[in-house]
Amino acid sequence: MTSKKNSHISTDLIHHGYTPPAEFDSPQPGTFKASTVFFPNVAAMRQREWKDKSAYTYGTHGTPTSFTLEERLCTLEGGKHCVLTPSGLSALAVASFAVLKTGDHVLLPDNSYGPNKTLAEGELTSFGISHTYYDAMDPQDLASKIQSNTQLVWLEAPGSVSMEFPDLIELVKICQSRQILTALDNTWGAGLAFKPFDLLGNGSLSVGLTAHALTKYPSGGGDVLMGSVMTCDDALALKLKMTMMRLGICVGPNDVESILRSLPTIALRYASQDRCARQLASWWKDQKACVQVLHPAIEGSPGHSHWQALCAPNGDQGHAAGLFSVMLHPSFTQTQVDAFCDSLKLFKLGYSWGGPFSLVVPYKIENMRSHWPSHLHQGHLVRFSTGFEDPQDLILDLSQGAKQCLNF
Template structure:
């Protein structure tokens, strides 16, 4: 027999609703006097509206209203605003990874019959996206030398709609002549109608929005893999496309919405937390990497150090002109007398540089690449890329020294 006086679902005094209803309908609003140094996490797939008129008045294209969790919550908007501020942009759209952000940019500005141009040293997944999925959609990709702006001008055709830039290359580390490349695209745009404008998009992950300010160079869109320095914890996948142009931003938002590239609030909050220490961490990565790079430059086992801040790196003069820092990522080319097996033995002997493809986190990493002629490199030795984390530089140098001793 039921005893209403003991029924936990009974409504409290002053309420006409049962417990199930109260739980299902519960919302939250922060007390008016509550303030914190930490951005709140807003979990929401569904956004509710106070009335039909308000629902109909809200447009997902606007950044100052909320319509559905996929299109933004206060947490994701806060992160977008801060990322735009770092780079000197006005608008930002988040994506679930750096590659997702690249895809979002491609789909925003390309259609069947269009062409895009990629640098020889482009991030490999970007190249493969163009070679496979974009090609299947009837989009043609061609490649150019990032150090030769004049050569880029010869590749632009009436069908060119997007030019990807990357500086430096993510493995071979060439620093592009960004000013020269942007000037070539600007000259081409001056000869065509606005509807056929070529968009420039830069993979600015290496500079983290700190060491290079793309919009000051006239670049249209800056792509960031927030997985790297912005997160800093090697535990989040996320990307972003940042711009100053409202029309380009709307095309990016449309691409984002139509492909459903949502970002969870918890991941957005983790990146927000990482941003507070971003400049300090980036500077520490830079100091450690330069210390190791200078030490390696004097080693007989190394044919070339590919660190943008060193004169031995292709495009070093462009780094001096355009960049204010260098971060923790660089590569070295081993002397050709060491075969691939020997260099593999070297990387496996490293104790503080585990093998890993990502970078930008507190822990150092390494990765080996076969002898390469990609981009401007012609050396025949194997390439090892180092991500220098936040460990003591002397410890990292000692670790590399003991591994070099095992080359044979």
């Protein structure tokens, strides 16, 4: 019991002398919330360094809670340094802002995440940074489009929405031979499908950095927005941290707490949604309404052999996430396709993925690519992401929707 020392209760409540004992441990780490961080003396205030995580200086630079998540994410993806951002898109932006300057050139796959392309066409262009799109399924197209001022090449495996899996190893080798930094959007792989910082398993080939929408699988609840950027390069890590500091980018501790709570089950959730997606994709292969199934682990899908080489090198089932697309027959109208999506009762209409609910979204590829990809059949693309519903229940839902809206 601490005795009263000041003349007013409010002062005593603010400057209370009690400190709980330090010997406490539990399944979940503590959540530290701070803007201001106290220093014991002026010398410590002047000497503390936040960049190497050896001390704390201000809330935007990290707390024990954010440092813990960063280190656990490094364990997940195999990186050495990690910074947390407020969303997956902000992670992409921080990565580009940290390494690009006026006069530089960046290459992006034509099938990359739409907002990353929009960022290149908007802010990067306004900053005097040029960009070119390359065919992710043709390594020589990438090689031919590298310019003398190319400083960064973005990679995705698989491509956004259309789900084709590139020869990631060959793409990285090309960039490595030209000493060009590679940045991989690793949201789909999540550190589980393959190791981005050790692509060949012998330490000889690595991407330069990864961006990860923690909103998806690390969160797993469909209720948290967050991203991360990771690297094994010390100098690059400092660039990322300084960019974060100058822009004032940080994350809320309650969101960090949510992801820390979910992270221990990520492998179980990822595997469960992967199994479900494969069952649904296989069902679609037998449907007359479907002209193409786009799922890296399904034989015949564009880039399936590349997925096998990277994600299932031992001939096992490998890992492939809970995301896939189908191309519906071109004879359907867009109205029919939209009605099919509306008719589904278990699949919710919504963006993102990785949460407990299965989702469906119809896309217009012609509005997302510079041209119609030769490996895609003509038709209407619909993307599905699996949640935790029973696969047979989801198949029954797809069946009733197809019968109602997609009969020839």
